[in-house]
Amino acid sequence: MASAEQTKQPVLKGRVSRAGILGFLSAQGILVFFLLSMFVFSLFSEQFLSQSNIMTVVRQASIIGIIAVGVTVVIIGGNLDLSVGSMLSFATVLVVDLHDKIGPMNAILVMFALTLLLGAVNGFLVGLMRLNSLIVTLAMLSVIQGLVLIYSGGQNVDIANQGGTWFAFFGRGYVLGIAVPVLLFGLLAILVQCLMSYTGYGRRIFAVGGNPMAAVYSGIRKNWCVFSTYLISAFCVACAALVLGSRVMGSQNNVGQGYELLVLAGIILGGTSLLGGAGSIWKTVIGVLILGFIQNGLLLMGYPYYTQWIVTWVIIILAVWLDLANKRKRLLTTHS
Amino acid sequence: MTSIKGFFRGKAAIQPIWLFVIAIFIFFSFMSEYFLSLGNITNILVQTSTIGLIALGMTYVMINGNIDLSVGAILGLAASLAVGLQDHGLTIAIIAALASGMLLGALNGLVVWKTGVNAFIVTLGAMLGIRGLIFLYTGEQSFYSMNFAFADFGASTIGPIPVLAIIFLLCTLVMHLVLTRTGHGRNTFAVGGNPEASIDAGIRLGRHMMINFIIVGFFAALAGVLLASQMGAATPNLGRDYELWTITAVVLGGTKLTGGYGSITGTLGGVLAIGILRNGMNLMQVPAFYVLVVLGVILISVLIIDKKLNVPSTKEVRI
Amino acid sequence: MAINNTLKMSVLAASVFVASTTVAYAENSYRIGITQNNVGVDSYQTTYERAFVEAAEAAGNIDIVVLDAGGDVARQIGQMQDLVQQQVDAIIIWPTNGQAVIPAIRQANNAGIPVVVTNSKIADAGMDFIAAFSGPDNVEQGSSSAEMMCDALGGEGQIVQISGQPGYTTAIERAAGFEERLAELCPGVELMETQPGNWNRERAQRVMEDFLTKYDRIDGVYSGDDNMGVGALNAAKDAGRAGDIVFIGATNFAVGYDAIARGEYYGSIYQSPVDDAHAALQTALDVLAGEDVPKLNFFETPKITAENLEEFDRPVF
Numbered sequence: 001m002a003s004a005e006q007t008k009q010p011v012l013k014g015r016v017s018r019a020g021i022l023g024f025l026s027a028q029g030i031l032v033f034f035l036l037s038m039f040v041f042s043l044f045s046e047q048f049l050s051q052s053n054i055m056t057v058v059r060q061a062s063i064i065g066i067i068a069v070g071v072t073v074v075i076i077g078g079n080l081d082l083s084v085g086s087m088l089s090f091a092t093v094l095v096v097d098l099h100d101k102i103g104p105m106n107a108i109l110v111m112f113a114l115t116l117l118l119g120a121v122n123g124f125l126v127g128l129m130r131l132n133s134l135i136v137t138l139a140m141l142s143v144i145q146g147l148v149l150i151y152s153g154g155q156n157v158d159i160a161n162q163g164g165t166w167f168a169f170f171g172r173g174y175v176l177g178i179a180v181p182v183l184l185f186g187l188l189a190i191l192v193q194c195l196m197s198y199t200g201y202g203r204r205i206f207a208v209g210g211n212p213m214a215a216v217y218s219g220i221r222k223n224w225c226v227f228s229t230y231l232i233s234a235f236c237v238a239c240a241a242l243v244l245g246s247r248v249m250g251s252q253n254n255v256g257q258g259y260e261l262l263v264l265a266g267i268i269l270g271g272t273s274l275l276g277g278a279g280s281i282w283k284t285v286i287g288v289l290i291l292g293f294i295q296n297g298l299l300l301m302g303y304p305y306y307t308q309w310i311v312t313w314v315i316i317i318l319a320v321w322l323d324l325a326n327k328r329k330r331l332l333t334t335h336s
Numbered sequence: 337m338t339s340i341k342g343f344f345r346g347k348a349a350i351q352p353i354w355l356f357v358i359a360i361f362i363f364f365s366f367m368s369e370y371f372l373s374l375g376n377i378t379n380i381l382v383q384t385s386t387i388g389l390i391a392l393g394m395t396y397v398m399i400n401g402n403i404d405l406s407v408g409a410i411l412g413l414a415a416s417l418a419v420g421l422q423d424h425g426l427t428i429a430i431i432a433a434l435a436s437g438m439l440l441g442a443l444n445g446l447v448v449w450k451t452g453v454n455a456f457i458v459t460l461g462a463m464l465g466i467r468g469l470i471f472l473y474t475g476e477q478s479f480y481s482m483n484f485a486f487a488d489f490g491a492s493t494i495g496p497i498p499v500l501a502i503i504f505l506l507c508t509l510v511m512h513l514v515l516t517r518t519g520h521g522r523n524t525f526a527v528g529g530n531p532e533a534s535i536d537a538g539i540r541l542g543r544h545m546m547i548n549f550i551i552v553g554f555f556a557a558l559a560g561v562l563l564a565s566q567m568g569a570a571t572p573n574l575g576r577d578y579e580l581w582t583i584t585a586v587v588l589g590g591t592k593l594t595g596g597y598g599s600i601t602g603t604l605g606g607v608l609a610i611g612i613l614r615n616g617m618n619l620m621q622v623p624a625f626y627v628l629v630v631l632g633v634i635l636i637s638v639l640i641i642d643k644k645l646n647v648p649s650t651k652e653v654r655i
Numbered sequence: 656m657a658i659n660n661t662l663k664m665s666v667l668a669a670s671v672f673v674a675s676t677t678v679a680y681a682e683n684s685y686r687i688g689i690t691q692n693n694v695g696v697d698s699y700q701t702t703y704e705r706a707f708v709e710a711a712e713a714a715g716n717i718d719i720v721v722l723d724a725g726g727d728v729a730r731q732i733g734q735m736q737d738l739v740q741q742q743v744d745a746i747i748i749w750p751t752n753g754q755a756v757i758p759a760i761r762q763a764n765n766a767g768i769p770v771v772v773t774n775s776k777i778a779d780a781g782m783d784f785i786a787a788f789s790g791p792d793n794v795e796q797g798s799s800s801a802e803m804m805c806d807a808l809g810g811e812g813q814i815v816q817i818s819g820q821p822g823y824t825t826a827i828e829r830a831a832g833f834e835e836r837l838a839e840l841c842p843g844v845e846l847m848e849t850q851p852g853n854w855n856r857e858r859a860q861r862v863m864e865d866f867l868t869k870y871d872r873i874d875g876v877y878s879g880d881d882n883m884g885v886g887a888l889n890a891a892k893d894a895g896r897a898g899d900i901v902f903i904g905a906t907n908f909a910v911g912y913d914a915i916a917r918g919e920y921y922g923s924i925y926q927s928p929v930d931d932a933h934a935a936l937q938t939a940l941d942v943l944a945g946e947d948v949p950k951l952n953f954f955e956t957p958k959i960t961a962e963n964l965e966e967f968d969r970p971v972f
Contacts, residue, residue, distance in 0.1 A: 053868045060861055131639045135587050138580055139635040146628030154625070154694055154701030155972060156882070158910050172893060248857050248889065250910060252882070253695050255857055265464065268457050275454070299865050305850060306471035313465025317458055321451040333452040336540045375740045383733040476821035476851075480754040480778055487758040563729055569755035571728055572822050614730075618737055624694060624723035 070236025078276025088256030119234020171247030210277025393552030401595025441553020445546030528595030797832020881911025
């Protein structure tokens with residue numbers, strides 16, 4: 001049984017440091033795989049490792065990456081968030097639509113407030129009402145998509161004066177030669193990684209996700225911890241909406257459709273377990289980048305876009321399998 | 337209130353979801369003059385048969401404590417094969433379509449069994465990958481069946497009842513009997529309730545789970561073939577998001593995501609609830625945007641009611 | 656609406672207006688059902704729906720049932736069955752797929768309900784079962800775009816294409832019309848690659864970013880609609896290469912109209928969802944009135960470039 005086997009691992013276990021190259025290979029398998037795939041792609045396409053291509057891929061990956069940072073926290077806390085795609089549509093439509101009506105600053109504030117409110121609804125239902133997160137966020141995916149359509153009446157929203165607004169900074173700006181979306185992605189990743197690794201709050205989230213009962217007995221207010229993870233997730237979605245809205249300077253109502261799956265794929269590929277209590281932001285960043293480079297590399301090699309899905313299928317399973325195999329010290333399970 | 341609670345908690349003959357189905361049935365009968373007619377009710381059955389058939393298999397997999405996110409993609413592939421291979425004969429096309437579903441189900445099951453990777457991850461990957469296979473096979477095109485006998489089958493009736501509805505109801509009956517009256521059914525509950533204990537009890541866990549993945553793959557493919565026969569065609573995007581609606585229906589029917597608990601009768605209720613809501617709101621001309629909100633809110637409400645009615649379980653395990 | 660009175664579409668719109676006022680005095684009252692492709696996915700479809708509902712209300716004697724398939728073929732078939740069940744007088748369908756809806760249309764036809772297909776054609780096999788088609792000629796639109804591309808590049812260059820949703824009839828027809836006419840008219844223009852943008856601006860922007868990395872020289876971009884075309888323009892502007900590239904689209908969106916006005920976008924095809932909706936309703940009414948309606952009713956969709964821009968109102972979507 002899959003879940004039974006995974007839960008047997010001790011919670012809060014750090015990476016086991018082993019001597020030898022093999023040990024390193026298996027512990028950092030995903031990183032090795034990342035470098036290997038970069039190498040293979042560079043053999044087939046000369047543009048692949050060009051600076052402009054790398055920047056393009058990282059910039060494209062940053063929207064999914066920013067969301068994945070937040071969802072990783074939810075997953076470490078032992079839950080799922082499938083509503084992020086709809087929430088991204090909601091936040092993007094809102095900020096773009098309000099931009100011309102009440103000014104960029106107010107639009108951003110309102111957008112953050114309302115997106116956090118949606119996160120709070122998720123948090124309330126999952127954390128405080130203790131409903132199943134998969135189903136709750138699945139239902140919220142539908143509800144929020146409906147709300148977006150009702151709000152916009154199904155119309156696209158656009159920013160009229162695209163040249164003259166400082167709102168363009170988030171999606172199109174550069175600081176020290178680095179694109180702002182990439183910068184924002186990096187900054188959020190570092191911030192949340194520090195939060196999870198070096199603060200009491202982070203330790204509590206790990207504890208809640210790893211062993212909820214023990215967490216409660218040790219005095220952690222589990223319900224509010226879970227609640228807060230959804231606020232972090234919603235905050236990250238709002239940041240992603242800033243980038244997306246500013247990059248496109250307009251929005252369709254279904255702009256975020258399917259993002260929840262890409263985000264999950266990136267997180268899983270990075271090696272964060274869906275069972276909670278383990279994982280890291282750093283792994284998620286790698287996972288999201290791998291997805292981005294595979295997609296780009298296959299396109300540059302001239303394969304149609306859907307080959308990336310087939311490749312993703314194989315490597316997601318391989319990545320998680322090898323990780324498990326490494327932990328249990330054998331390739332296959334023993335039961336019949 | 338306490339008496340109602342007792343009614344639900346006891347071994348009551350009627351499940352909560354069926355009360356809900358009856359309630360909305362009565363509601364829409366009053367709200368729309370077109371709702372309560374044999375034609376409309378058979379329409380609902382035909383429309384729900386697609387999600388319904390998949391949900392039958394999904395119930396088994398979910399009682400096992402697993403999940404299958406790849407069913408929408410399997411449905412799409414089976415539909416494309418069933419139409420695309422008709423040059424080689426209708427029988428061969430249909431057999432190939434059904435076989436593809438069982439094969440992919442077996443593959444999912446085998447990977448879950450042998451690698452120990454969580455079913456959610458395995459089938460999430462498969463969901464992406466199989467959709468890629470569909471696009472590869474079809475070259476992004478829709479297929480159209482030149483054979484009108486195929487489309488006529490999808491529209492055929494026995495007496496006043498459409499054949500598709502009859503197939504769905506028959507499958508439901510069979511799956512209900514297998515789950516409640518056979519060793520495989522008992523094992524399904526045992527494995528979901530306590531995997532470790534089921535191994536100790538001599539159940540071959542991996543094989544057992546693989547069989548259930550084959551079953552859900554078969555039903556997804558069957559749903560795909562029948563849907564293709566309704567359309568006389570197949571499109572590469574067919575079945576997208578169906579996994580979400582299927583899981584929703586099964587959960588509405590009372591099956592627990594944690595495994596060990598559930599029923600086919602409940603799943604039938606869950607499927608009908610969604611079908612009746614969609615159909616009724618169509619007839620009442622509820623704007624499409626609001627339908628999304630209503631369906632989501634109802635799903636959450638059912639979860640809350642379910643939580644309030646049931647004793648909080650001691651197991652606080654989530655996916 | 657167009658100022659240019661010679662344009663057929665304004666004539667058509669006027670005829671719809673006249674017709675709807677005259678029909679109001681007719682004694683018959685009709686119940687017409689419409690099942691749309693995917694309202695809310697883009698503004699064209701939303702504006703279409705609004706125009707359709709308004710026109711029906713203005714006519715006074717039409718009771719309409721408005722349904723949306725949400726892009727799902729199976730759901731659309733269910734809606735067709737529901738409409739047959741309700742025994743509406745006529746069904747207007749905006750097909751989610753040109754082939755898969757044919758059996759459902761056939762069922763409606765067998766039940767004696769005339770079916771009008773709107774906006775996007777169905778496959779030839781289904782033509783016997785419909786009363787009429789009303790909508791733009793998408794193959795023709797593709798050809799027109801190819802002509803514009805040829806003019807703009809002077810018959811020489813390397814271009815890329817961003818197509819619509821894979822498998823969707825409109826996308827296939829536009830791409831086919833474009834590719835065929837381009838090869839015929841302008842063998843010197845090479846179409847290097849085609850990738851789908853799924854009618855989505857952000858997706859098209861990504862696709863264009865990849866094109867820009869992959870190809871050092873791109874002279875032109877043809878997009879299946881302006882929404883995607885503007886996404887491509889965004890990407891090229893970011894890369895500082897917008898000045899070297901000719902952008903041509905279809906279904907002129909407001910953002911595309913503005914971009915043409917700014918001189919950043921070469922041209923597009925003017926297609927009004929209001930005309931589209933009115934034409935569909937009018938065709939259905941003509942069918943119901945027992946008139947002899949031709950099978951294919953195309954409404955005019957002219958080229959729009961900076962030269963004739965002022966002849967057209969800015970699209971509302």
